[in-house]
Each structure stands twice: as C-alpha cells, then as structure tokens.
Amino acid sequence: MKKTAAIVAVLIALAAWWATTRRQAPGVARLVQLTPPDSAFSARSRKPSRAEPSQSRAAETAAPSEAPAHPGAYSQVPPSQSAGRPIKASPAPDAAAQLHTLEEILASKNDNDPRLDSDLKTLTPQARILFRGKYRQLPTERRNERGTIVFLLSRNPTSPEDWAFLRQVVGESPCLSLDDCSREEKSHDPHRELGVDVTLAYPQMVALNQAEQLLEKSGKTSATGQEALRVIQSARTSQSPLVARKAAELSGRF
Amino acid sequence: MKKILAFAALIGIAAAGTTWNIRRHDSPLGLTPQEKCALRDAPHDDLSADFSDLRQNMKNGARKLTHDLAAEKTARATLSIQGPILNGIFDADVPAGIQGQMRADMAFIDDIQANAASALHQKIFGPANGRTYMDFFTSRVKEIGLDDCGGGPGVMACVQPYTNHSKMWLTPNFVKYDMPQICRAQIVFHESRHTEKKNSYWHHATCPDPFKDENDNEVRGKVTGTPMAGLAACDETPYGSYGSSMIMVKNIQKFCTNCTEKIKMDAGIYADDTLRRIIDPDAHKEICEDLYRDAPKTICKELPR
Numbered sequence: 001m002k003k004t005a006a007i008v009a010v011l012i013a014l015a016a017w018w019a020t021t022r023r024q025a026p027g028v029a030r031l032v033q034l035t036p037p038d039s040a041f042s043a044r045s046r047k048p049s050r051a052e053p054s055q056s057r058a059a060e061t062a063a064p065s066e067a068p069a070h071p072g073a074y075s076q077v078p079p080s081q082s083a084g085r086p087i088k089a090s091p092a093p094d095a096a097a098q099l100h101t102l103e104e105i106l107a108s109k110n111d112n113d114p115r116l117d118s119d120l121k122t123l124t125p126q127a128r129i130l131f132r133g134k135y136r137q138l139p140t141e142r143r144n145e146r147g148t149i150v151f152l153l154s155r156n157p158t159s160p161e162d163w164a165f166l167r168q169v170v171g172e173s174p175c176l177s178l179d180d181c182s183r184e185e186k187s188h189d190p191h192r193e194l195g196v197d198v199t200l201a202y203p204q205m206v207a208l209n210q211a212e213q214l215l216e217k218s219g220k221t222s223a224t225g226q227e228a229l230r231v232i233q234s235a236r237t238s239q240s241p242l243v244a245r246k247a248a249e250l251s252g253r254f
Numbered sequence: 255m256k257k258i259l260a261f262a263a264l265i266g267i268a269a270a271g272t273t274w275n276i277r278r279h280d281s282p283l284g285l286t287p288q289e290k291c292a293l294r295d296a297p298h299d300d301l302s303a304d305f306s307d308l309r310q311n312m313k314n315g316a317r318k319l320t321h322d323l324a325a326e327k328t329a330r331a332t333l334s335i336q337g338p339i340l341n342g343i344f345d346a347d348v349p350a351g352i353q354g355q356m357r358a359d360m361a362f363i364d365d366i367q368a369n370a371a372s373a374l375h376q377k378i379f380g381p382a383n384g385r386t387y388m389d390f391f392t393s394r395v396k397e398i399g400l401d402d403c404g405g406g407p408g409v410m411a412c413v414q415p416y417t418n419h420s421k422m423w424l425t426p427n428f429v430k431y432d433m434p435q436i437c438r439a440q441i442v443f444h445e446s447r448h449t450e451k452k453n454s455y456w457h458h459a460t461c462p463d464p465f466k467d468e469n470d471n472e473v474r475g476k477v478t479g480t481p482m483a484g485l486a487a488c489d490e491t492p493y494g495s496y497g498s499s500m501i502m503v504k505n506i507q508k509f510c511t512n513c514t515e516k517i518k519m520d521a522g523i524y525a526d527d528t529l530r531r532i533i534d535p536d537a538h539k540e541i542c543e544d545l546y547r548d549a550p551k552t553i554c555k556e557l558p559r
Binding site: 001002005006008010012013015108110111112113114116117141142144145147148151155178179194195196197198199205209210242245249252253 | 258431436440496516524
C-alpha cells in the first residue's frame, strides 16, 4: 500500500513537472535566449503568410543566378551573409512590406514620399532580391520606376549581387524613345524636349550618380570604391552617348 | 500514507499554479494571447520572429501614419476644382489624370522648404520655398489647356505666346511618360517663363554650329545623338527659360530641407544637364559661380570665347 502510494505520488510529481516544462519552452525559453542559434539556415516550413504569393511571382521572374537552391527557399540569404544569423524559410515580412511600400510609392508617382528615406532606407537582403525582380518585371519604358529601384538598391550596396546588378544596369541597351524603348522616334522640337535625354538614360544616370557618391564617401581605394569604379568602367562602353560621357568624366576624376 | 498523498497533492497544486503563472507572465513584452500563440507556433530556432512581430506592429503603425500623411497630401492635390492647388485654371477638356498629376506635382512644389537660396535664385524667384514658387507660377499661368504642342515624342508642355501668352498647354505625354517628378516640375516652370510678354517671352537662342560643351564634346539631343547645332534650343542668359528653371531645381538640390534624397539627386541630374544649353560664356560663368563653386571642375569648365 505504501509502495503504491509512493509510486502514485512520484507519478503525479512527474506529470506536473512534464506539464510545466512543456508550456514553458515556446515562450520563456526563447525570450530569455540571449543569442540566436548558430544554424545559418532553417528549412522548417511555416504557415503561408499573406505576403507570400506576390513574392512567389517575384521569385519566378528572378534572374537565373538568383533562383532558389531549394524549393520554397527563395528568400535564402547567400551564405556569405548568413553566418551566425537565423534565417527563416519563408520570405521575411519586412521584405514583403518593403516591396509593398515601393509599389505604393511608384503608383503614386510621388518622388517626395518620405518613406523613400525611412521605410526603404535600409533594405533587407530578401527585399533586395525582390526589388531586383521587380526591376526586371517593369517595362523598360518605366524609366522613373526603374530608376527609383536603382536608387534604392545603390544607396548602400553590400553584396556581390548588388554590384553585379548596377553593372548590368549601366550596360543596358539604350532606351530609344519614351514611347517605345526599342524604336527611335524623330525629334520634332528639341527645345520642347527638355529632360528627355536624361530620362531615357535615367536608370543608368542614377547608377552612375550613386557610384560617384559612394566614391566620394569611401574613397577609390576602399572595397566600395573599387566596386563603384567597376560600375563606372562598365558604363564607359555604353551605347548611350550621355551615359558614356558621364562615365568618362567620372573616370577622369577618380 | 495520508502524508504521502497529501505531499503529492501539494506538488501537483504547486506545479499547476506555476504553469498558470508562467502562461500569464511568460512574455515580458506583454503580448496578447494571439501573439503568444504566434510565438508558440513560430520556428523554435528563430528568435528574430519573436520580436519581429512586435516590431512589425510598431512599424505598421508608423508606416500607416506616414502613408496617411502622404495620401492626404496627394488627395488634397488631386481634388476637383474645389481643391486649393491650381483652383479653377484647367480647361474642361483637360483629362482628370493630367489635372491630378499637375496638381500633385504642384502640391509637392507648394510644400518645399529650404534653408537658403543662391543669388541668382533671389533675383529670379526670391526665397526658395513653396510660396515663392506658387506665386511665381500662378502670376504667370492663368489657364491650363490640352494640346499636342506641335507633336513630337518628348513634348510635355508649351506656351503659345502669340495666341494666349498666359496660358500653358499640357500634352497627353504629361501622364503617359514615366519621368521623375522634378523633371515635370522643371518643364512647367520653364514654360511659365515663356509667358512674360515684357521680356519678349524669353525666346531661345540658336545653338551654335558646331555646338560643343565645356569638355569639347559635341552637344547632341536624344539618345542616338541628334545634333542640336543650329536649333533654337539654347539660352544666352541665366534668366531665360532654361537658365531660370535649372537655377530653381539646382537650388532645390542644394537647399531643400524637406525633400527626399531622390528628389535632390534628380534635381542635380536634370539641372546639370540643362547647364549645357547655356551657351554664352559670361552667362555660363555667372551660373557656375552662383551654384557650382563646390562642384568638380569638370562640370563647370569655362566655355571658349
């Protein structure tokens, strides 16, 4: 009898202990955890979020070099950036939110939207991938929209993919007219076409302008400066006289 | 026996009470039950998710406020003729989209604040602020209509001074083309200068032939390089349409205190390009000394005489 009672008491104590620790793990254990785990990538699946469908479409149009290594892992941060930080398997809500903000601003045509300098000041690595995808999705005639994306991505380029993107932008074929980039239209009155030249080359001019700013800030011997010089060198062979001339001027200065 | 059972019951009660307490206070952040469930369901190895939800809520609040403010500004500008921007100056046949875009652009101009203005800017406009710019524009442009302005792939606006010198015409390209906002602003202020009858509408000068810039490159229009030599597409004074509009946007680049970095970048890009059209060496030098003293010498080389 005594033995039975003792066994029952132990079982009750064990059950109580088990129930306590089970409820504790999701909340307290993680919140008191001071450092994130060392794993660079987790392939754990999540419930799909509201933002994911648009990101799926963006991922589908991403350049082949940015195609996901694993199905569903299209927000994977390149290994060079991921050391010591936990990475979610599904797109970060911040990236989706930043893309949504960008799309709102582009639709409004308000270049003075303060979110350009707040919400979109620092882009997450996932957002950068989405923005590059957005750039490729946009028709080439959307000069300001494309240039805005170039501006945002070139404000503080960090990864090799960022710099490769800028070199790609400055090397693009020139847009021949605002109506249709593939077709030149004869100029009727250059007097009244103020700003057309620059607008046709706007994404490229933005990339060069930002490269110039980065060189002035970082110096040409820094890693950033060297990459900026590579962007400028890539622009020197542009088929756009305006872009090539600007690149030549910058090459001469730096 | 009774003692053992009592002891076990005490352990059980203590455990249950602890569990209840932890559930109530398991987050120092004061999370709602829904947020706790979200934490419980989140991947266990992802600590950032715990805090990102809360941060996200805060950001969403701030974002909504910023969005609402921006939306309010746009809405104010795109209201019908009852709105405060360019009230009652549009012809009835100007499409709503063009009216809306023009009002939105002028709302941006109206809001500009700056902490300085260059000497040339003071002479042409006065202080660099939205009130100055709106007074400048509305004192010159009394009506806005719809016209193709002679056609042409890049034409956005014009003034036909011998028909109605205080009327500006906008083309469908004004909303069709995707141009930076500061470029549209520069265009309409350029055109507004052409309304000044007392200054002979600030007619343009003929670009020289050959037409070379300060770096001895031939100046060409369009991306394929249509030469501008011999065309009425230059100015010999800082005060003409090209000069005044580029002085305006260059001042925005240098001195605007509530413009985004993009606006200021664009203002610089478009102003620097327009400088090529100032062909008189003295006028060119005057602008350079006014606005480009701290700029690289390659931008403001002296023009040959």
